[in-house]
Amino acid sequence: MAKDLAQIAKQKKIKYFLISFVDLFGVLRAKLVPARAIQGMQKDGAGFAGFAAWLDMTPAHPDMFAIPDPDSLMQLPWKPEVAWLAGDLHMDGRVVEASPRVALKRQVDKAAKKGYRLKTGVECEYFIINTDGTDISDPGDIQQKPCYDQSALMRRYDVISEICDSMISLGWGPYQNDHEDANGQFEMNFDYDDCLRTADKHAFFKFMVKSIAEKHGLRATFMPKPFMHLTGNGCHFHTSIWDKSGRKNQFLDPKGELGNSRLAYQFLGGILHNAQALCSIFNPTVNSYKRINAPRTLSGATWSPNAVTYGGNNRTHMVRIPDPGRFELRLMDGAVNPYLGAAAVLTAGLDGIANKRDPGKRLDIDMYAEPQKARGAKKLPLNLLDALRLTEKSKVLRAGLGDEVIDSYIKLKMQEWEDYCHHLTQWERDHTLDC
Numbered sequence: 394m395a396k397d398l399a400q401i402a403k404q405k406k407i408k409y410f411l412i413s414f415v416d417l418f419g420v421l422r423a424k425l426v427p428a429r430a431i432q433g434m435q436k437d438g439a440g441f442a443g444f445a446a447w448l449d450m451t452p453a454h455p456d457m458f459a460i461p462d463p464d465s466l467m468q469l470p471w472k473p474e475v476a477w478l479a480g481d482l483h484m485d486g487r488v489v490e491a492s493p494r495v496a497l498k499r500q501v502d503k504a505a506k507k508g509y510r511l512k513t514g515v516e517c518e519y520f521i522i523n524t525d526g527t528d529i530s531d532p533g534d535i536q537q538k539p540c541y542d543q544s545a546l547m548r549r550y551d552v553i554s555e556i557c558d559s560m561i562s563l564g565w566g567p568y569q570n571d572h573e574d575a576n577g578q579f580e581m582n583f584d585y586d587d588c589l590r591t592a593d594k595h596a597f598f599k600f601m602v603k604s605i606a607e608k609h610g611l612r613a614t615f616m617p618k619p620f621m622h623l624t625g626n627g628c629h630f631h632t633s634i635w636d637k638s639g640r641k642n643q644f645l646d647p648k649g650e651l652g653n654s655r656l657a658y659q660f661l662g663g664i665l666h667n668a669q670a671l672c673s674i675f676n677p678t679v680n681s682y683k684r685i686n687a688p689r690t691l692s693g694a695t696w697s698p699n700a701v702t703y704g705g706n707n708r709t710h711m712v713r714i715p716d717p718g719r720f721e722l723r724l725m726d727g728a729v730n731p732y733l734g735a736a737a738v739l740t741a742g743l744d745g746i747a748n749k750r751d752p753g754k755r756l757d758i759d760m761y762a763e764p765q766k767a768r769g770a771k772k773l774p775l776n777l778l779d780a781l782r783l784t785e786k787s788k789v790l791r792a793g794l795g796d797e798v799i800d801s802y803i804k805l806k807m808q809e810w811e812d813y814c815h816h817l818t819q820w821e822r823d824h825t826l827d828c
């Protein structure tokens with residue numbers, strides 16, 4: 394039987410529930426529902442006007458309902474009288490196909506029918522900046538190579554430890570926090586989990602980091618490239634396929650190349666085969682393309698990929714194999730939609746398995762220093778428009794994610810691209826005024 398949220402409210406002294414959903418652009422939206430009304434909302438959902446969010450709907454559409462998943466419940470550690478719930482969107486008694494969490498659940502079901510279970514771990518990098526967003530918040534954070542800078546990390550101890558304590562209380566199993574490669578940038582790692590659970594945590598993590606930073610008079614951003622001269626915000630996905638019970642990692646094979654099974658390499662083959670089409674989902678904003686294919690940063694490396702390649706324990710490739718039994722997909726950035734990103738990984742991976750796709754030989758080269766050695770490697774799209782066109786054409790993504798998801802996503806993202814094109818930049822003026 395499903396958990397009784399009204400009962401839980403009494404036990405845990407919850408006064409309010411946030412019944413939330415993530416739209417196609419990754420925006421987390423919610424209604425704040427008093428505990429007295431949760432019983433009805435658990436069954437019927439909280440009502441929304443779909444057009445008011447980034448979903449492919451008009452003002453004429455009927456009410457849309459987010460029906461909360463009781464298993465996603467998280468009590469806000471910094472405000473425990475409020476609890477968060479991830480919701481699945483419904484309209485006219487049916488699920489909204491072109492909505493991210495529903496799309497991921499569909500992929501999870503498809504994989505389950507084949508006896509597969511995707512587990513993911515995410516590394517959500519972020520910057521702590523000033524509240525007006527113009528600069529990093531710590532004037533002392535100026536090292537050329539600031540990665541793991543102990544003093545800069547400790548100057549943000551109050552924020553970082555509160556976030557980490559929160560993850561401990563939520564039972565996420567956090568195990569390390571560090572200053573990342575850009576000035577003002579941090580990363581916190583927590584245990585991997587089933588991909589739907591990780592996607593819920595990913596959505597909640599971004600909300601939590603921003604909320605706790607605000608509480609301390611600061612601001613957190615997951616923007617892919619907030620400062621052109623600094624390393625951008627990646628969001629690496631660690632992926633592995635397990636058996637139905639979730640106890641046996643099917644990527645593991647001690648006799649396989651780097652300890653990985655044939656199934657693992659077929660999955661990887663699917664990721665590489667579809668990488669260019671996946672890009673608009675993994676790198677969903679105009680700004681995303683300033684992180685990938687980027688010039689050297691102040692620290693000396695971008696840590697982001699510039700082509701569709703994989704290597705062993707080598708961070709210059711799009712996919713790294715850090716240990717037997719998992720792949721680190723390094724293409725995603727801080728703007729990736731937690732649900733669409735995971736759904737797209739599963740779609741491409743299942744395509745690789747179904748078609749026994751061969752990822753080719755791994756490249757044991759420094760892709761930043763000697764990219765010319767990766768002969769024939771496919772390039773990543775240079776901007777959002779090119780990426781969207783590749784997604785739109787992809788038969789694999791259409792068959793896997795469904796036409797509803799792809800068509801709605803492309804339609805809204807194309808509008809965003811057009812909006813961007815209606816803005817005159819200083820660069821254009823500098824280079825064209827005297828033409």
Ligand SMILES: [Mg+2]
Pocket residue numbers: 516518573580627
């Ligand atoms: Mg990192």
